[in-house]
Amino acid sequence: MLLAAIDEQCRGAYDFLYLPIDFKNKCNVGYAFINMTDPCQIIPFHQAFNGKKWEKFNSEKVAVLAYARIQGKSALIAHFQNSSLMNEDKRCRPILFHTDGPNAGDPEPFPLGSNIRVRPGKSRAGGSEENRGLGNPSTLASGEELALDSFLGSPNDAY
Template sequence: MDNKRQYLLDLEKIRSGEDTRTTLMIKNIPNKYTSKMLLLGIDETHKGAYDFLYLPIDIKSKCNVGYAFINMVSPLHIISFAEAFDGKTWEKFNSKKVTSLAYARIQGKVALVSHFQNSNLMNEDKQYRPILFQYEGQESDDLANFSSSNLNIFVRRPDGSYIEDALDSPKGDQDRKP
């Protein structure tokens, strides 16, 4: 079994360059949050600071399972991300849940893509798949060895908008009524 201490964030080790991991697990997300809500919330303060986001959704209930994974483009972005999100409550749905951050077991965009690309999850609707981000005109050399036919790739324009937005599909943003 993994030692849980290895997943704890230490901002001083990040500042000093001693810890260079980039992938975080965001815990205690209210179950009604959609990928789009999470994306918009993160983009308020960290647009362009991450290149991978995955909010696992229970396909039967259409609700998230309470955690997400995000890969920051630099370890230093973790510092401001932790300051903005760690220990904070969520604004929507009157949730009392308090955000908690930890390092993810799988680290880095390439490792994440490798992990998910052959998963059964990739046969599901795009709204349930991990999202990869790259900038318009940016080559995706790090993904060249992967089949991209089933990847959910959003390309950011210089103005911050997205070329493809699967999250705006009619099924992607439905609010479930109990």
């Protein structure tokens, strides 16, 4: 649902999406991270979403956009590829997207690191019951990646 809403305005203009999930409640935590491939794409994205209600999600919450601390596809891959998050359900992981050619906007494989961390008390193959280290939108800084606040739903809502 989230991807469909974003793709109506920006399909092929972003290469990364992460909707952090509270694994205990099986719902997202209320914000997402999107990396736009070109700074010029931020303006139409901002105009389409900032300050708007999520009517398709039956919500009164309003989207608030801000710049994120980690910027660029390669930096985001480096940040997440060894994260314990990569041991979680595939629907709860960050998603990369093709941005060129006929596959623009389609998901692409996320390169896994060689030293994926394991959360305390969990095996490598097991899931997590806690929401740790997912970041806070109030700590965001400048760059091209946008944090899109005020999402509702479950891990499936990203698709």
